[in-house]
Amino acid sequence: MSRFLIAAFALVFAAATSAAEPDEGAIKAGLARILPEAPIKNIKLRPSPVPGLYEIELDATVFYVTADGKHILAGDLLDTEKRANLTDLRRQAISAKVLEGVPEGKMIVMGPKDAKRTITVFTDVDCGYCRQLQTRDVPELVKQGVRVRYLLYPRTPPGTESYDRSIAVWCSPNRVKAVEDGMAGKPIAMKTCPHPIAEVQALGEKLGVNGTPAIFLDNGQRLPGYVPAEQMLSMLGIGKPGTTTR
Numbered sequence: 753m754s755r756f757l758i759a760a761f762a763l764v765f766a767a768a769t770s771a772a773e774p775d776e777g778a779i780k781a782g783l784a785r786i787l788p789e790a791p792i793k794n795i796k797l798r799p800s801p802v803p804g805l806y807e808i809e810l811d812a813t814v815f816y817v818t819a820d821g822k823h824i825l826a827g828d829l830l831d832t833e834k835r836a837n838l839t840d841l842r843r844q845a846i847s848a849k850v851l852e853g854v855p856e857g858k859m860i861v862m863g864p865k866d867a868k869r870t871i872t873v874f875t876d877v878d879c880g881y882c883r884q885l886q887t888r889d890v891p892e893l894v895k896q897g898v899r900v901r902y903l904l905y906p907r908t909p910p911g912t913e914s915y916d917r918s919i920a921v922w923c924s925p926n927r928v929k930a931v932e933d934g935m936a937g938k939p940i941a942m943k944t945c946p947h948p949i950a951e952v953q954a955l956g957e958k959l960g961v962n963g964t965p966a967i968f969l970d971n972g973q974r975l976p977g978y979v980p981a982e983q984m985l986s987m988l989g990i991g992k993p994g995t996t997t998r
Contacts, residue, residue: 767965774806778821783808786824801838802829811958812846814839847959850974854955858948860902860927862890867899874905874966875935877921878914881978884905886935889981896981896990902931903952905964915949920993922947 780792787810796809800816805825808815816825826841851872856929871893875882890900904922906915917934923945924930934940956966959974967975969988979987 756833770962774817775821779806779808779817780821782817782821782824783815785824792875799884800829801831807842809842809846812850812960814846815843817837839898844972846972847968847974848970850955851968851972854903854908856901858903858951860904860931861899862902862928863894863899864897868897868990870899870901870970871964871984871988872901872903872968872970874903874906874961874964875931876905876914876953876964877931877940878919879907879964882991883935883937885965885978886932892981893984898985898988898990903955904947904949905952905966906949907963907964910950916942916944918949919944919947957979971979 774797776797779797780795783790783795784792790810792810794810797817797838798807798809800807802816804818805816806819808817808824816827816829817823826838830836831838854872863870873882873885875885877883893900904918906912906918908914917940920940920942921927921930921934923943930940959966959968963977965978967977967979967984969975973987975984975987
């Protein structure tokens with residue numbers, strides 16, 4: 753179903769729904785019936801831009817619901833006048849807030865502290881496109897004043913080679929060099945120590961990360977996989993005459 757049809761259905765629901773106060777108990781019960789594994793107690797409820805519909809925030813996922821909890825809309829809400837995807841803007845705001853709360857002590861950081869812009873990347877040292885990003889694009893991004901923050905996100909479970917290599921990178925005395933070597937296919941001294949990888953994997957699940965590299969701009973916008981430096985700099989407003997930085 754197209755996003756435009758979903759938006760139209762949202763308006764139909766809104767027209768048929770009174771402006772009653774939302775019944776949070778009924779809404780949670782309705783969600784529990786269709787999403788039995790979801791942490792329903794963690795939902796956040798607020799009025800949506802459409803009268804009669806309420807917005808549900810569940811981790812980084814956004815739904816819409818009628819006040820009585822009988823109808824739930826899972827889709828994007830579009831503003832036809834502003835030509836804006838309101839749901840995507842909310843997802844971006846949520847992602848930006850979540851990532852702002854992650855201390856850089858749990859990341860491998862490259863680039864200037866007084867950066868023009870910042871990107872946060874869920875990365876796997878054994879991911880081909882992650883390696884391409886690091887070897888071809890990160891040097892140019894850093895050169896242009898972008899701060900690159902890596903969150904180690906192996907795509908395999910504990911006890912696997914990739915997971916252990918991520919631990920070894922984290923436990924290296926020089927994490928930046930270790931991640932550069934790992935991405936370049938060079939040997940990494942295998943070792944172990946306390947690490948944040950399990951926390952990062954939980955964070956990735958919360959943000960809906962299902963592949964690497966998962967690149968988030970500092971406004972919370974998530975890029976669709978690997979994006980070359982030139983294109984990313986353009987999206988960040990860097991590197992072209994007449995553009996402005998954040």
